[in-house]
Amino acid sequence: MTKIYFILIFLISFVTVYAQNESDSAQVTAQTEMPQSAAVQTFPTKTEADSAYIRNDFAASVEMYENILKNEGESSDIYYNLGNSYYKMNNIAKAVLNYERALLLTQEIVIFVST
DSSP states (O other): OOHHHHHHHHHHHHHHHHHHHHHHHHEEEEEEOOOOOOSSSOOOOOOHHHHHHHHOOOHHHHHHHHHHHHHHOOOOHHHHHHHHHHHHTHHHHHHHHHHHHHHHHHHHHHHHOOO
């Protein structure tokens, strides 16, 4: 049983570190991109969603993370950050759901790498 807890803690810490690294690289990418024309519809970026989270605007960050998942596909770090936003809004059920989704995607990465 303690092995399971240890593995769970390890995987959650892996997701946390991975999400933070992705956030840093997204900020660098966002700073170097060319501006888009007004005719092209733009979707929120992870950097914008992270900024809303830092400003304690959790409802906006949830909306942005949901849009990112809808438009760009699944990502363990987006699910993890979405879980954090729901947690801060005291919506524990949705927070746990998104943490579980992040963990499942992380486990798929670990299984793929180990085979």
